[in-house]
Amino acid sequence: MKNHLVAKILNDVSYALEILDVEFKPRAYARAARSVENLSKPIEDIYAEGGKKALDNIPGVGESIANKIEEIIKTRSLKYRNKLIRKIGFDFTELMNIEGLGPKMIKKLHEELGVKSLADLDKAAKEGRIRSLEGFGEKTEKKIMDNVEFARVKNKRVLLSTAFNEAQEVKKELIPFAEKVEVAGSIRRMKETIGDIDILAVAKRGKHEEIIKKFARLGKVVMEGETKIRIRLDSGLNCDLRIIELDSFGSALQYFTGSKDHSIELRKIAMKKGLKLSEYGLFKNDKKIAGRNEEEVYKKLGMQCVPPELRENIGEVELAQKNKIPELINYDVIKGDLQMHTKYSDGGNSVEEMVLKCKNLGYEYVGISDHAGNLKIANSMGAKEVSKQRKEIQNLNIKGIKVLQGAEVNILADGSLDVPDKLLKEFDFVIAAVHSKFNMARDEMTKRLIKAIKNPYVIILAHPTGRKVLRKESYDADWKEVFKAAKEHGVLLEINAHPERLDLPDSLINQAVKMNCALIINTDSHSVDNLEYMKFGIGQARRGGCTRKAVANALSFTKFLELLKK
C-alpha cells in the first residue's frame, strides 16, 4: 500500500512551499496529504480501478495533485519534490519531525547557522549557537535539544484499544472534579489507530485549578496554559486536556472531536451563512446562537448531527445537509458473539467461562468457534475433541443463553477447507478464514476466497482481508467479486472486532454495505476479557455506514438460526 508514501511526499512538498513563502499552496498539499493518509483503501488500487479521475475524486485532490500522485504510484518518487528541495538547497525532511520546529525556523536555522540535518541541529544547540539568532532564545534552544532526542524514540500511533482503555483510566481520575468529561479526538471517532488521547472537560464550580493539577499528576507535563494542558503518560502516549465552560461544551466537543477537515468544512459553511464557528460556539454578529450541545450546532448550520464515527470529511457533510445520514447500528444491539476460542484450541478460558461472560454482556446466544483441522499453530481440534466439546456444550447448565458449536477452519491455497465435509456437517456453523499462504496473485486469491464461499457448510468468511493493524497489510483480492459471491451464497462477511484486526476495515465495510451484503461482528476472543472488544467492531461498522439490519448478530436467536439453514 502506497498511501503513506504518497502522503509523505505531498507533505514534503507542502513544507517546502512553506519554506519558500508560497501562499495557500502549502495548505492545499497538506490537505491532500491528510486525505490520502486517511484512505483505508490502497491508493494504487483506486488508481488502477478508476484512473486519474478516481484520484481527482479524493477530497482536496485536483488535476495537478492527481498527476503528481500518478507519478508517485508509478515511480515511488516525485520530481517536483526533488526540484523544490534543490531550490531550498538541502533536504530538510528529517527536520520536519521535530516537535515545535516548523518551516520558518528550519529556514532560519539553515540560512544563519548552516543547519542541514538532525546532527547539525543537535550540535548547534549544544554549542549554544541557536540562542543568538533573532527570535530564538535559551528556552527554544533547550526545547530543540529535548525534542531532537525525543524524535529518535518518537512514539508512533497505537491501536485503538490501547488508547481507548488508557483514556478511560484518565477520564475516571477526572470525574470527581468535572461537571462533564468526554473523550474526544480520534478515539471518539473510533479510528483504527490513535496518535494521542484528547479529553474535554467542564470543571465543577471552583475546581478549575484542581482538575488541572490532578491531570498534571497523571504524567509528565509537556505544555500548560489556562485552558489547555498536555501530559506524556508513562506509556509514551500524549494526552491533551481542554477545559471549557458548560455553555460551550457542545461546540467544544465538536471542535475537539474533529476530524480537522470535517471541522474546517463546518466552519466554511458557517462563514457562508454569515456565522462564525469555533470551540466557543456558533456566533451571529458576536451573539452566541448555539454551543451547549452538538446537535444544536449542527442544526443551526442547517444539517443533521453527524455521528462522530463518520466525521472524516469524505462526503458526510453533504449527506447531513440532505438529511441522508444512515441510521447507524447502535452499540447496544448486538445479541450474540460468534467467533471465540477456548482451551479446546488456542484460547485461554473454558467453554463455560466464555459463555458466562457472554451472558453477563447480555447476549441471547453465543457461538464457540475453536480452530478445527490441521492448523498446527493454533492447536486445532480433531474429530474426537469436537465430539467431546459438543457433549460439554450440551451439558452446560447456564440458563438464558443459547450456545452453538462452530469451528474456524483454514482455507487452503486451492480454496478447499482444511476439514472434511464429514466433520464440517457436525457443526452448527462453520467459519472459514485464510491463515497461511498470504502471498498470492490477486486473481488466485479471489478464486480461493470465492471457492471457500461456495462451500455449502461455510456461514462466515472471517477476517476477510488478513490485515493486521500497524503490522501487516491485507492480501490482494478483487473484493467486489468476493462480496458478490458472499451475497449470492448467503455467506456473512465478518467485521472482526479484535483491535489488531478490525477486518473488514471501514472502507470495505462501506463497500459491502453499498452492495447490500450481510455482515456479522465478532470479537475473535481468545480470553474472557477479549469479549469486550465488540465495541471496536461496532465502531468500524459505524464508520462504514452500517445499519442494524445489515448485521446478522443483531438479529434475535430465531431469526439468526434461519440464516444458518440457508
Added chain:
DNA sequence: GCCGTTTTCGGCCCGACTGTTTTCAGTCG
C-alpha cells in the same frame, strides 16, 4: 492548488500557547 445552492475567480478555520514581542509570528490542536 482546490473549489463552487449566492462564485469557474477569488477566496482559503479559528484560537491557544510559546517566546521575547513591546504588538506578534510561528507552531500546533
